[in-house]
Amino acid sequence: MPQKMIALIDANNFYVSCERVFNPSLRKKPVLILSNNDGIVISRSNEVKNLGITMGMPFFKAQHIIQKNNVEVFSSNYELYGDMSHRMIDTLSDMTEGVEIYSIDELFSVVPSFSAAERILWGNDIQNTVFKNTGIPVSVGIAPTKTLAKIACEIGKKNSDTHGVFDISHVSDIDGILKSIPVSDVWGVGQRSVDKLRLYGIFTALDLKNADSHVLRERYGVILQRTAMELSGVSCIALEEVSHHKKSIVCSRSFSKNIQKFSFLREKVSIFAARAAEKLRAEGSTASLVSVFLQTNRYSGGQQYAPFLSEPLVPSSSSSSDIILVALQILKKIYLSHCTYKKAGIMLSGFCPNTQWQPPLFGVTEKEKKKKDVFMKTVDSINNIFGKGSASFFAEGTGSKQETIRKYCSPLYTTHWQDIPIVKAQ
DNA sequence: TCTGGGGTCCTAGGACCC
DNA sequence: TCTGGGGTCCTAGGACCC
Numbered sequence: 001m002p003q004k005m006i007a008l009i010d011a012n013n014f015y016v017s018c019e020r021v022f023n024p025s026l027r028k029k030p031v032l033i034l035s036n037n038d039g040i041v042i043s044r045s046n047e048v049k050n051l052g053i054t055m056g057m058p059f060f061k062a063q064h065i066i067q068k069n070n071v072e073v074f075s076s077n078y079e080l081y082g083d084m085s086h087r088m089i090d091t092l093s094d095m096t097e098g099v100e101i102y103s104i105d106e107l108f109s110v111v112p113s114f115s116a117a118e119r120i121l122w123g124n125d126i127q128n129t130v131f132k133n134t135g136i137p138v139s140v141g142i143a144p145t146k147t148l149a150k151i152a153c154e155i156g157k158k159n160s161d162t163h164g165v166f167d168i169s170h171v172s173d174i175d176g177i178l179k180s181i182p183v184s185d186v187w188g189v190g191q192r193s194v195d196k197l198r199l200y201g202i203f204t205a206l207d208l209k210n211a212d213s214h215v216l217r218e219r220y221g222v223i224l225q226r227t228a229m230e231l232s233g234v235s236c237i238a239l240e241e242v243s244h245h246k247k248s249i250v251c252s253r254s255f256s257k258n259i260q261k262f263s264f265l266r267e268k269v270s271i272f273a274a275r276a277a278e279k280l281r282a283e284g285s286t287a288s289l290v291s292v293f294l295q296t297n298r299y300s301g302g303q304q305y306a307p308f309l310s311e312p313l314v315p316s317s318s319s320s321s322d323i324i325l326v327a328l329q330i331l332k333k334i335y336l337s338h339c340t341y342k343k344a345g346i347m348l349s350g351f352c353p354n355t356q357w358q359p360p361l362f363g364v365t366e367k368e369k370k371k372k373d374v375f376m377k378t379v380d381s382i383n384n385i386f387g388k389g390s391a392s393f394f395a396e397g398t399g400s401k402q403e404t405i406r407k408y409c410s411p412l413y414t415t416h417w418q419d420i421p422i423v424k425a426q
Numbered sequence: 427t428c429t430g431g432g433g434t435c436c437t438a439g440g441a442c443c444c
Numbered sequence: 445t446c447t448g449g450g451g452t453c454c455t456a457g458g459a460c461c462c
Contacts, residue, residue, distance in 0.1 A: 035430035042430075042462090058429040076430090103433095103462050190460050221436070223459080250432050289455095299429055310455085345431090 005111035005119065005169060006239065008141045008149040009092060009126060012157060012164075014105035015043035018084045019074055021135035022413040022421055030071040034059055037254060037405045038075050075406035083414045084134060091133045095126055100240045108149065108239055111142055116170040123165035142167040146237045147230035150187040151177070151205070178206035178231060188227045193220060205231055245351065246283055251276040252345020256405060258297055260340045265294070266328060270395035272346045273327040277320040278383075280348055281376060286357055288316035288350035290323055292330040295343040307334035315360045316352055319372045320379070323348070324395050 011017060015033040020026045030047035034040065041048075041057045051069055053062045059073075066073060085104045093099055098110030111119055123140035130138050141153025148168050155177070156166035168174060184194045186205050200219070202208050208216075208224075209231035217225040226236040251272040259265060269292060280287055291310040298304065309330050313322060327346050354373075359366050382391040411419035 037428095037430070039428080039430055056429085060428040063428090105462080188460070192459060221459095223436070246433080247435095248433070252431065254430065256428085297429095308456085343430095 002113060003144045003169075003233075004113075004235075005142055005144060005167075006146055006149045006235075007096070007109050007111050007123070007126075008102075008146070008153045009096075009107055009109065009130075010139050010141070010153050010157075011088065011105035012137045012139055013043055013045055014085075014136070015074075015076065015081055016045045016048075017136050018077075018081050019410055021084070022080075023410065026072055030069055031074070032062075032066075032071055033074050033076055034408065035076060037256060038407055039254065042076065073408050075409040077406075077410050077412065079412050079415050080410065084136060087134045088130055088136055088138075091130050092126070095129060098239055098241050101243060108146060110239065116167060119167050119170075120165055123167070124163070127164055137164070139164040140166070142169065144169055144233050145230040145235045146239075147187050147227055148174075148233065151181060151185075154185070174233075175206055175209075178209055179204055181205040183208050186227060186231070188223060193224060196220060197224075245285060245353075247351065248347055248349040249276050249279045249283070249287075250345060250347045251279070252293070252343060253404065254343045255341070258300075258340035258342055260337070262335055262337070265331060265335065265341065265344055266395065267397035268344050269327050269331050269346060270324050270393065270397070272344070273324045274320045274393055274396055276346050276348050277318060277323045277376075278380060280323075280351075281318045281354075281380060283351070284354050285351040286316040286318045286354055287323070287348040288313050288352065289348070290326045290330065291347040291349070292327050292334065293345050293347070294331075294334055294339075294341050296339055297342040305336060305339050309334050310347075312350075315364055315369075316350065316357065317369075317372070318354060319376055320393055322372075324393055328395065 016031045019031060019033070028047070029045070030051060031045040032041050032048045032053060033043035035042045038059055040059060041053055041055065041062060044053060044055065048071060051065050051071070053065055053071075065071070081104060088105070089101055089107065092107060092109070096109035097112070100108040102108055112122065114122060119142055123142060126140055127138055130136060139153050139156040141149045141151065141156055142165075143149040143152045152166045152168040155168070156162045156164045159166070168177070171177060181204060183189055183197055183202055183204055184191070186208065189197070189208070197203075197208070197220070202211055208228050211228055213225055213228065216228055229236050253268070253272070289310050290313050291308060293306065293308040295306045296304050311326050311330050313326050317323065357369065359369065379391045383389070413419055413421055
């Protein structure tokens with residue numbers, strides 16, 4: 001029986017491509033997308049990559065290259081990207097089987113049992129259909145394992161003669177390819193591992209593939225051992241077709257200034273808690289653990305303070321008021337008045353489906369829980385109909401919300417009536 | 427002046443139990 | 445002076461990813 005093949009279907013420069021769909025004048029121009037607060041570069045067109053602007057580069061450090069080369073800059077428009085992602089995934093789900101949605105812009109799928117030539121045609125068909133339906137260009141990498149599919153996809157993207165579809169299983173000299181790939185470019189190998197691998201003379205993907213499996217396990221752990229096996233064609237990372245529920249929810253933000261005042265942090269943490277609780281209810285879960293964290297300015301030098309403290313939520317709950325209450329108790333414990341903070345956040349975990357909620361021996365009864373659920377459902381409905389923040393808790397404050405900076409945001413082309421592009425007849 | 431946000435998995439070590 | 449041993453569960457922290 002022929003080996004099962006896996007495809008990685010990955011959008012090219014996804015956020016940039018989303019902007020280009022609705023603004024064709026951006027095609028061929030250098031375009032980049034910034035993170036929240038217009039802080040760092042998170043998506044780059046090929047033209048921008050060629051200018052030497054790297055992923056994660058702070059905006060202010062890239063300024064001179066941007067100005068010199070007339071780079072088009074956009075703040076991130078997650079509403080647009082999320083909607084375009086859904087469209088892409090819908091198309092791909094119709095065309096493929098055994099789909100694992102891996103991130104906002106990529107998915108793995110099982111390749112039908114075709115010949116090598118047919119596999120390429122299948123990949124081309126996927127590219128063409130996604131582009132026709134959404135306007136987003138994608139690349140397809142085909143291989144017997146996920147790790148090799150990642151490599152195949154990169155080759156498809158970078159080599160124009162592949163036209164964006166590359167099947168590594170059809171290559172006679174795979175080792176030759178692996179030899180040319182630095183180990184840092186292998187999926188699952190981060191900088192920490194690269195530093196450690198170097199000590200033992202492992203520099204390329206081929207070195208990693210050929211390393212002794214037991215030694216890898218002992219020195220670097222099971223993840224690198226698996227990665228090495230995947231490079232040699234043994235599938236160790238299974239396709240996860242069933243989308244599972246979230247295991248944690250985080251809501252955090254950096255502040256545009258260093259913050260010392262407790263009252264400011266109290267309001268922020270309350271807002272984060274309410275937002276996280278809203279996401280939790282959308283998941284249909286309750287949380288049993290609340291964590292709050294603070295962070296002083298990482299770039300200012302000097303002593304750092306980055307506390308992270310968790311407290312149980314008893315009984316587990318998805319009510320914003322319950323979660324805000326515990327979050328503020330934690331905040332009081334970790335707050336030091338002599339520090340200035342650049343970032344704060346909340347994390348919810350220990351989830352249990354709302355339907356399996358059990359009342360504690362003492363305290364909240366099932367009836368009281370239902371009452372809270374109805375209340376929160378009403379709050380969520382109001383916010384859905386009238387916009388975020390229409391109904392909020394007292395602790396969230398009413399003062400200046402200090403909205404995230406998005407100086408260069410494009411219109412919400414696909415999700416807001418007033419932003420829908422108008423096509424004019426000539 | 428200006429440096430993101432949201433996830434997952436693995437592991438070591440502590441708490442606890444018998 | 446001498447102070448068990450093994451199992452499980454939980455959590456914090458590390459590493460990685462997009």
